Amino acid sequence: MMNKSWECACGLIGISLLAGCGGDAKQPVAPVKTIPSYTITAIDGYLQSARAWVDVGQNFRFESGDRQGTTNASGQASIALNGLENPSQYASFVLAIAGQTVDLDNPGTPVSKGFLMSAPIGYTTVTPLTSIVHLYMYEGLGESTAISATAQSLGIGAGQVMGDYIANGLDDIAVKARAIVQLGILLKQEVSSEEELAVPMAEFRRLRDVLKQLDTHHHLVFDAHDRVVLGDNNLPIVVDDAALKTDSDSDGVIDAADPFPNDPNESADFDYDGLGDNLDPDDDNDGLTDVQEEMLNTDPFNPDTDGDGVNDSEDAFPTDKNETVDTDGDGIGDNADPDNDNDGVSDEYDEDPQDPTKLSCRFDAMISSSFELDANTMHNIILQCGGYLPLGGNDVKALTALRRNRVMETGTSYGSQSESGATEAYEFADNGTAVRYLNGVAAGNYTWSITGSNEKDGFASGMIKLFNSNGDAEVWAMLNKTGEQNLFIVFSQYASNGDNIIDTQALWQMRSLDYRHSDAPVPVSSATLSPCTTDDSVMSGSAPSIAATRAQFDTAVESCKQSTSGGDLTVTVSSLASQSFLWGKPGEELSSRYTFLTNSGDNQGFGYRLTGEKAESYQWEVDNNLLVIQGRDIPNATNWTQTFSLLAEAEANGETSWKTFTQDEQWVKDNTPDGITAEQGAIGSGSLVQSALPGRLLTQCDDFDTGWNDSTQSPTDSGATPAAYDQAIANCGTPWTATPLAFTSNLLSTALLTLDNGHSLAFAGVPVSNSDGLLSGNGTYNVPNAEQPDQPLTEAFSWVVNAKGQLVITFTDSDKVMTWQLQDSDGLSFSALGFLENPDWQLNPDHGVIQQTRFTVSRMM
Known part of the structure; x- marks a missing residue:
């Protein structure tokens, strides 16, 4: 039952013809006698196989307590009342059902679209005209006023509104009534809310001047697809008898309905794209060609064949209204599939049943002092x-x-x-x-x-x-x-x-965020592996006492291969990228840490090496199954190069044997040992053990922050220019100045970057290269909400990594722009310098605020 505004207001649908406004409209009058049935007549033409009912619930839909029946070949429904007395105190309703109900003006063909008709209390003849009267009464008009308003709107007499215009031979009235249905004025189905009743009345008022023109000699025009033809004013075109006979190109379609009146080869344009149906390869413009639609058994003149609200080209099951998506491609639609993403977690418990990468099982976290579980x-x-x-x-x-x-x-x-x-x-x-x-x-x-x-x-x-x-x-x-x-x-x-x-x-x-199975490398504190040490160089301090050549290195590697069962192992970018390794000589502490990061899709990237407190950045690549690292200590310092070959010796603790050839520009400058050249170096052996936590604090560069009011989120000075930001990056003074860190696809792919102020940036999907060859994508910026902690404030943004390797974020709903330059990294966290522009600050247009912050990187589930 809907609210009482449906039930009792002077002149509204709930008023009995036998009761005043102040009375109880829902209390039946004492019966004179009990009648077994009640007959409702449904007319557009007479309607067969429509559902008719007495609306006891007074809410424009059939429900428990109402009495119903089905119309016969005369358009009449004999409704068994089952004890209901005085059915005439309730409104009568008829629902024409698409694919079932037949308008006997067109026998044998069910109606293609459903429509709902009604008549006010006391009437048993239900037509499009009585439906308009009933809706006028719902708006508050009394019955006689509603009938007069309907008659005036249609240009007919008031006495012609409520009766059986077919039986009375009122052909002009029948034309207007049929047009109300053809123009889609009436509701398509039973209502679910009171507000829906305003829709047909608004459409009736928009079209009543058109309806007033219609009679047996003035007609609506329908195109080849049985749609009402509209004029430039978006109102239906009305033509006289002569226009119904005018066909300039003799193609069987009158000019008024023909979008190509002078072309005998074209007479229809279903998608209104200016291309005739005969020439158009995709008549309904749904993304599937007509040939493809024939193969799929879909309707080329219906972009949504099964009527489920999804275009055929986007529908995995275009002829099944119950299915539209097959997430895991197993041929079972998501509605029937118990595991849509085929990740092994039932959809009922899957945190995201459409994404196999989100493996988390959904259940409510139960943190409470009252829970007693087992x-x-x-x-x-x-x-x-x-x-x-x-x-x-x-x-x-x-x-x-x-x-x-x-x-x-x-x-x-x-x-x-x-x-x-x-x-x-x-x-x-x-x-x-x-x-x-x-x-x-x-x-x-x-x-x-x-x-x-x-x-x-x-x-x-x-x-x-x-x-x-x-x-x-x-x-x-x-x-x-x-x-x-x-x-x-x-x-x-x-x-x-x-x-x-x-x-x-x-x-x-x-x-x-990190876990290794028992067969994966386990970080250890010292290297115990004893790999082949053939021809390792003798070191004097930090330099070799005897220089070695690359040829000697290759010979040493080959000798080591001969003494192992597996030869050398394959070096791949996937085994290095975003990984951290501890390095040490046989039997010694793992004294150096190498962290490998990628910055392109090729077998190369950047990284850093930590030895004690000494930090060194490097570029690396995999070349001919060798790992080649080229590094620099600090700006203007010396270069060094290391070439690693992976040998097939490994033990249970995850250590792997490597042979390395190291060259250092400083050795040449110092002329140590005597006569060393740039092509010479030192050969060494060692163990490399995978480790996940670099465990080192990042270098900060906060001398270049500009004034910032954290409480009001606004600058406290006149701001800084982009040039000042570039200078701040150049002057930052970290070991990475010579090789600035770049934002990478690996870093941003489905990642959450959490700033040290609690804000976070969520990057959705895999970054792609745009037309300029730069990485780009979308995401959301999230700010903690103190008032509603479980609902953070979010802003959508688009982003691009520019040619400098900087991350530039442009907010979707504002003119704010953020630019970030990575300065330092430990593999899980990144120190960064940011430049934020916001027109709301009313600074000079080219000014912003420089900020130092730190990102912590985690993968989004």
Whole structure:
């Protein structure tokens, strides 16, 4: 039942002809006798197989409590009242159903479009004209006034409005009534809201001058596709009898309906593109040619054959109204497919059922002091998410340097600390202990173990148990997914009151940013591998005592291959890009760290080497199965080159044997040893161990920030120019000035860059090269919302990496522009210098604000 504005207002649809406005219009008058049936007549022409009903609910739709019937070949429906007394106190309704109802003026052909007709209380003849009267009454007119308004709008007598114009032979009236249907004035279906009733009246008023012109000698014009032809004023064209006979090109279509009246080869233009249907390869302009539509069994004159709201060219199932998309391409539409993206997680529980890269299983994070859960709840979640991957001791050790972020709402607290947006890390040791870090600060000491088959708490084997010294406990189960970010279900038990009594249990979800299986490299503190050391150079301090040549290096590599079972291993960009490795000589500490980043799709990139506190940037490439690094210490310092060959010796701890040839310009300058040349260098052997955490603070360059009011987000001075920004970059004074870091496809692909002020930039999709050959894409800028922490403020932007390798962001809904230059990196975080322009600051047009910030990079799930 809709609201009372539908039910009782003077002259409205709920008023009984037998009751005054002040009376209760819904209380039936005491019956004189009970009648078994009630007959409603449906007319456009007479309508067969239409649904007719007595609208007891008084809401323009059929529902429980209404009485209904189906019209016969005379357009009449005999409605069984089933005890309903005085049906005449309710309005009568008829719904013509597309594909079912037949207008007997055109027998044998069902109507192609549905329409809804009605008549006011007390009338049983339902026509397009009575429908207009009923709608006028809904707007507030009394019955006689509504009839007069309808008659005046159509240019007919009031006595001709409410009756059976077919039986009475009123052909001119029948023309106007039929035109109301043909022009689409009436509602297409039962209403779902009161507001919908204003639509037909607005269209009736727009077209009533056209309707007034129509009679048996003045006609609407229909084109070859049975559509009403409109004039330049967007109103239907009305023609007389003579125009119905005018066909200049004798193609069977009158001139008034022919978009090509002088071309006998064309008489229709379905898509109104100026190209006749015979010549047009795509008549409905849906992106599929007519030939393709024939192959697909779709309608070339209907851009949406199955009527599901999706164009045929974009519809994976263009003839099935129940399906439009097949995300995983398995031939099963998404509506019927239980796993749309085929990632192994049921759509019912999938965080994003359309994206196989988002492997997270969706469930509500339950962080509450009132939850009392058990292991069975955890197991149920795991089953819903596709099962779990049992872990062993080696796997847990491989979690050394695990970084994770929780799937929690902003502002949610865990224990005594608010951890939303925090960077969390765990380090696991071989002796069963672990340390937890929050934003780089130690935040708890743990002991860990692996659950077994006889776990007394009911947990399955192969899960990680963590016990905090303060009484907190957690059980981790790794979901059976592998990818860039791994997924865990976590069952937490913690003593939030600090009394070592477990008073709260909760389930939540965790995403790991780094995890290696037991067969993957594990970071270690020292190199134990003893690779082939044939012809290694003897070093005197930092220089070789005897110089070696490249030919000697090649010979040494070949000799080493002969003494190993596997020869040399293939060096690939995928095994290096965005990876960090520790390097050391056999039996010595892993004293150097190499981090490899990519800046193009080729086998090359940039990176940096850390030895103690000495930082050196470099360019690298993979050439003929060799890794070649060319570096520079600091601006204006010497160049150095290293060439690595990977040999097939590796042990369980993930170490790999390498042979390297190092050349250093400084050795030549110092003439050490005597007579060394630029082509000579030193041969060495070493071990390379993969590591995920560089673990070094970034260099800051904050001397060049301009005045900025953090509270009002506006500058406190007159701003800076782009030239000042360029100078700030040049003067930044970091080791990277000679080789500025560039934003890369690898860095921005589906990434979230979180600034140190809590703002973040989300980059969606894989960056593409635009027409200028530069990377570009779209994203959103997110600002924490203090009033509604779970709803951050967002701004859409487009971006491009310019020729300088800088990231330029242009906001979609404003004139703001941000430019970022990377200055320093540790592989996971980046120091950057930004230039922000905002016309709302009312600075000079070419002025902005220079800011120093740091990005933390994480992948978006």
